[in-house]
Amino acid sequence: MIKIKHQGRFGNRLLTTIGISILSRKTDLKVLNYDNRCLRFGLQVHQGDRSFETLKYIGDDDVLRLLDKVELIEYGLECDGLFQSREFISTYEEEIKQTFVNLIYSDDFMDDLFVHVRLGNQVHLNPGFNYYQNCINQINFKRGFISSDSPNNKIVQDLITMNNLTLINLPAEEVISFGKNFGNLILSNGTFSWWIGFLSKAKIVFYPEMSRKWHGDIFIDPTWNGVKVRRSLLRVISDFLSDLVKVRRSLRPVISRNLRRLRLWMRSRRP
Secondary structure, three states, X not given: OEEEOOOOOHHHHHHHHHHHHHHHHHHOEOEOOOOHHHHHOOEOOOOOXXXXXXXXXXXXXXXXHHHHOOOOOOOEEEEOOOOOOHHHHXXXXXXXXXXXXXXXXXXXXXXXXXXXXXXXXXXXHOOOHHHHHHHHHOOOOOOEEEEEOOOOOHHHHHHHHHHOOEEOOOOHHHHHHHHOOOOEEEOOOOHHHHHHHHOOOOOEEEEEEOOOOOOOOXXXXXXXXXXXXXXXXXXXXXXXHHHHHHHHHHHHHHHHHHHHHHHHHHHHHOO
């Protein structure tokens, strides 16, 4: 069988679910724990017949190797992979799209614009107001819509005010279903935003190209327009301090544990 270690938010889980489905088809292994929210989105996933008590841990480095195997493996898998790689996306693009059996497309928004602004817990990696505004200035559109996980953020509110955009507040699944129908898309970093473009039939797609990001190399469609975003000195300093805090938090339990051991050792040495 395959046991999935689910990670991240809906966009990540959606790609992992489909990646595991493809892996299940290739290995004929039963999947123990598909993400139910992703299944409710209308995915037709594969469920293999074989199951083994012995599970072998695999990460992203192992996934493509296993997918290339011709012979069946004789053990189960515990998967920690996110499937966020250029090779996986390009190789299985059509199969990934065919997994979505319940998607309904509308042509009513082909002359309109949809902007997705990813902020949330990655606000420090957002490309910034100027990226979105410069992209908007390059597109001729009739109506404009915008969605974000942080709709009250100043970037979102300023874009709404300056461009007469309509704010869309919907659950994550419905944002993807809605956004994919537009002929013009301005995306953010992240797997969730990528899904909107990947499932769309848009004629114009903009996305930010940044040296610093938290996801894999998935923005690979050659027809999309990558916009290079340079980080300001203030952003560089902010990112450095953010990383410093994360390192400190990760080291804190290790330091604390070893200090306790040192104190116990010192007590044991007292006469």
